[in-house]
Amino acid sequence: MPAMIELEDIHRLFRVGEETVHALDGIDLRIDTGEYVSVMGPSGSGKSTLLNLLGLLDRPSSGRYRLAGEDVTAMNEAQRADARNRLIGFVFQSFHLIPRLTAFENVELPMILAGIDPARRHEQVQQALHSLGLADRARHKPDQLSGGQRQRVAIARAIVNRPRLLLADEPTGNLDQKSGHEVIETLEALNRQGITLIVVTHDPALGERARRALTLVDGRIEADIRRPANGPATSGA
Amino acid sequence: MRAADIVVFSWRSLAGYRGRSLMVLLAMSIGVASVLLLTALGEGARRFVLGEFQSLGTHMLVVLPGRSETAGGALGNALGVIPRALTLDDARALRRDPSIASVAPLNVGEVQVQWRGRGRSVGLMGSSRELIDIRGWRMAAGRFLPAVDWDRSPPVCVIGHRIRNELFGRHAAIGQWLRLGPQRCRIIGVLAAQGKTIDVNLDEQVIVPVALAQSLLNVPSLFRIIIAVRSQAQMEHARRFILDTLKRRHHGEEDVTVITQDAVLETFDNILSALTYGISGIAAISLIVAGVLVMNVMLVVVTQRRSEIGLLKALGASRRGILALILGEAALLSLLGAALGLAVGLSGSALIRSQYPDLQASPPLWALFASVGVALATGLLFSLLPARRAARLDPVDALQRGRG
Numbered sequence: 001m002p003a004m005i006e007l008e009d010i011h012r013l014f015r016v017g018e019e020t021v022h023a024l025d026g027i028d029l030r031i032d033t034g035e036y037v038s039v040m041g042p043s044g045s046g047k048s049t050l051l052n053l054l055g056l057l058d059r060p061s062s063g064r065y066r067l068a069g070e071d072v073t074a075m076n077e078a079q080r081a082d083a084r085n086r087l088i089g090f091v092f093q094s095f096h097l098i099p100r101l102t103a104f105e106n107v108e109l110p111m112i113l114a115g116i117d118p119a120r121r122h123e124q125v126q127q128a129l130h131s132l133g134l135a136d137r138a139r140h141k142p143d144q145l146s147g148g149q150r151q152r153v154a155i156a157r158a159i160v161n162r163p164r165l166l167l168a169d170e171p172t173g174n175l176d177q178k179s180g181h182e183v184i185e186t187l188e189a190l191n192r193q194g195i196t197l198i199v200v201t202h203d204p205a206l207g208e209r210a211r212r213a214l215t216l217v218d219g220r221i222e223a224d225i226r227r228p229a230n231g232p233a234t235s236g237a
Numbered sequence: 238m239r240a241a242d243i244v245v246f247s248w249r250s251l252a253g254y255r256g257r258s259l260m261v262l263l264a265m266s267i268g269v270a271s272v273l274l275l276t277a278l279g280e281g282a283r284r285f286v287l288g289e290f291q292s293l294g295t296h297m298l299v300v301l302p303g304r305s306e307t308a309g310g311a312l313g314n315a316l317g318v319i320p321r322a323l324t325l326d327d328a329r330a331l332r333r334d335p336s337i338a339s340v341a342p343l344n345v346g347e348v349q350v351q352w353r354g355r356g357r358s359v360g361l362m363g364s365s366r367e368l369i370d371i372r373g374w375r376m377a378a379g380r381f382l383p384a385v386d387w388d389r390s391p392p393v394c395v396i397g398h399r400i401r402n403e404l405f406g407r408h409a410a411i412g413q414w415l416r417l418g419p420q421r422c423r424i425i426g427v428l429a430a431q432g433k434t435i436d437v438n439l440d441e442q443v444i445v446p447v448a449l450a451q452s453l454l455n456v457p458s459l460f461r462i463i464i465a466v467r468s469q470a471q472m473e474h475a476r477r478f479i480l481d482t483l484k485r486r487h488h489g490e491e492d493v494t495v496i497t498q499d500a501v502l503e504t505f506d507n508i509l510s511a512l513t514y515g516i517s518g519i520a521a522i523s524l525i526v527a528g529v530l531v532m533n534v535m536l537v538v539v540t541q542r543r544s545e546i547g548l549l550k551a552l553g554a555s556r557r558g559i560l561a562l563i564l565g566e567a568a569l570l571s572l573l574g575a576a577l578g579l580a581v582g583l584s585g586s587a588l589i590r591s592q593y594p595d596l597q598a599s600p601p602l603w604a605l606f607a608s609v610g611v612a613l614a615t616g617l618l619f620s621l622l623p624a625r626r627a628a629r630l631d632p633v634d635a636l637q638r639g640r641g
C-alpha cells in the first residue's frame with residue numbers, strides 16, 4: 001500500500017507567555033492508504049494538535065510532512081487550502097454546521113468553495129446525503145435535527161468532495177451512546193470503501209475497534225498497536 | 238468560488254442576520270437618497286434661475302458706463318480717467334443699425350410716493366415705451382409709458398402691482414394723481430404681478446418717462462441702455478456696432494461695457510452648479526457615515542462568525558476566498574442600500590416636482606452614478622479591514638474559540 005501520511009521528526013511548539021509548550025515532540029509516523037487508525041492518550045497529550053497538523057489547519061514548528069506523496073510543509077497558504085479541499089474531510093466534536101443553512105446547503109459548502117458547477121453539486125450532495133440515510137432531511141436546518149443526524153450531516157459534508165483522508169476529533173464526544181455507535185459505524189463503512197480514517201477518541205472501546213491504535217503521551221507516540229483484520233493485537237514500533 | 242455562489246452565500250448571511258442588515262441598509266439608503274434629493278433641489282434651483290433669466294427677454298444687450306475690470310479698467314481708474322457718462326444722445330445713436338430692434342434708456346433711483354396721505358419710499362425707473370417690449374412685461378391695467386420723444390417728460394407714471402395694492406387698496410388707481418417727490422403724475426398703467434424676478438422687484442417700482450426721472454433724480458446721464466437685437470445671429474455684430482459707435486462718440490475712448498445675457502447666464506450657471514456640487518458633497522458625508530457603519534457591522538460579523546470562518550477554512554477556503562466572501566457580503570449590502578436609496582431619492586424628487594411644479598427637481602444623471610458608486614466604494618473600502626482580519630484568522634483558533 002502507498003503511504004498516505006509520512007511524518008518525519010515533527011515538532012510543534014506553542015509559546016504561552018514566557019513558557020514554551022512542547023505539544024508534539026518528535027513524531028515519526030507512516031500511515032498507509034486505507035488504514036483505520038485511532039489516536040488516544042491523556043488530555044493535553046497532543047492528539048488534537050496532531051490531527052490539526054495532519055489536516056493542514058496547522059503547521060509544524062519543524063519536521064517534514066508528506067501527504068499523498070506531496071511535501072506539504074513547502075506549500076503556501078492557498079495550496080494548503082486547496083489540498084484541504086481536495087484531499088481531506090474533517091469531522092468535529094461539535095459538528096460545526098452553519099445554523100442558517102439547510103442540511104443540503106451545509107453539505108454543499110466544500111463543493112461551492114471548490115467552484116464546482118451547481119448541477120454536479122446537486123447530484124453529489126444528494127448522493128452523500130442518501131448514503132448517510134439523510135435523503136429526507138435535506139431541507140432541514142441543523143436545529144431541526146438530532147445530534148446523531150447533525151453529525152451525519154457533518155460526515156456527508158466531509159466526504160462530499162470525495163477526499164482520501166477523513167479526520168475525526170472525538171466525533172462521538174457530544175452524542176449519546178446509541179447515536180455515537182451509529183456515527184462510528186458510518187465512519188468505518190466509509191473506511192471499508194477505501195478512505196483513510198483517523199479518529200481521535202477518549203473512549204477505549206472505540207479506540208480498540210481500529211485496526212491500529214496510537215497512544216500519545218506528552219507529545220510522543222507511546223504505543224502503536226496493530227491488529228490484523230480478525231486476529232489478536234500485535235505490538236509494533 | 239463562482240461569483241453567483243458568493244452572491245447567494247452573502248444573501249443567506251444577510252438574511253440570517255436580518256436586524257443588523259436592515260440597519261446598514263437604512264443608513265446606506267438615507268445617504269444615497271439625501272445625495273439624490275439635494276442634487277435634485279440644486280438642479281431644480283439652477284433650472285429655475287436659468288429659466289427666469291431666459292424670460293428676461295430675448296437677445297438682450299445691456300450697455301453700462303465704464304470698462305469692466307478684466308479689460309484694464311483698474312489701470313484706467315488708477316490714472317484718474319473717469320468714464321464718460323452715457324447720455325440720451327448715445328442711446329439714440331445706437332438705434333441706427335439694422336441689427337438693433339429697439340433701444341430703451343434706463344435710469345434708476347428711489348423716490349417718495351404719496352397718495353391721500355399714504356406714502357412710502359419705492360424704486361423709481363425712468364425709461365421709455367421700448368422697455369416693455371424688450372423685457373416682455375405684462376400690464377394688469379392701463380398701458381405702459383407713451384411713445385414720445387425721450388426728451389419730453391409728460392407727468393405720467395406706471396406703477397407696480399404691490400404699490401397699487403398698498404396705496405389704493407380697493408380704489409381704482411388708473412387716472413389718479415400720484416405725488417412723486419415734488420412732482421405730480423397721473424397713473425396710466427399698473428404692471429401685472431411679476432413676483433421676484435432676478436434683477437429687480439418690479440412689484441415695488443414706479444416707472445416714469447426717462448426725462449422726468451432725470452429731473453427727479455437730478456442726474457443728466459443714463460444708468461444703462463437696454464437693447465434688443467433682432468436675432469441671436471446678429472448679437473456679435475450688434476455688440477461690435479455699439480462699442481464702435483460709442484467709442485467714436487466718446488472721442489476714441491472705449492469706456493463702456495456691453496453685457497450679453499449669455500455672460501450673465503453663464504456666471505449664474507457656474508455659481509449654481511458649484512452650489513449643487515457643494516451640497517451633494519455634504520450629503521456624501523452621510524454616505525461615509527454609512528460606510529463606517531458597514532465597517533462596524535462587518536467587524537461584528539467577523540467576530541460573531543469566527544467559528545464559521547474557521548470552518549470555511551477547514552473546508553478549503555483560502556485567505557482570498559474568505560476575503561471574497563466578506564467583501565461580497567459588504568458589496569451586496571451596499572448595493573441593496575444604494576438601490577433602496579435610489580428608489581427613495583427618485584420618488585422623493587418626483588414628489589417635490591408634483592408639489593412644486595416650478596421647481597424641476599430631478600437629480601442629474603451624474604448624481605445617480607456618483608451616489609451609487611460612492612456607496613459601493615465606501616462599503617467595500619470600510620469592509621477591507623474586517624475582511625482582512627477574517628482572512629488572517631488562524632483556523633484552529635477560530636474553530637475552537639468561536640464555538641457555538
Ligand SMILES: Nc1ncnc2c1ncn2[C@@H]1O[C@H](COP(=O)(O)OP(=O)(O)OP(=O)(O)O)[C@@H](O)[C@H]1O
Nearest residue numbers: 014015016021023042043044045046047048049050
Ligand atoms: N493554541 C495553543 N496555544 C498554546 N498552547 C496550546 C495551543 N493548542 C494546544 N496547546 C497545548 O498543547 C498541548 C496539547 O494540546 P492538544 O489540544 O493537542 O491536547 P489533546 O490531546 O487534544 O487534549 P484533549 O484530550 O483535552 O483534547 C496542551 O498542553 C495544550 O495546552
Ligand SMILES: [Mg+2]
Nearest residue numbers: 047048049169
Ligand atoms: Mg483535543
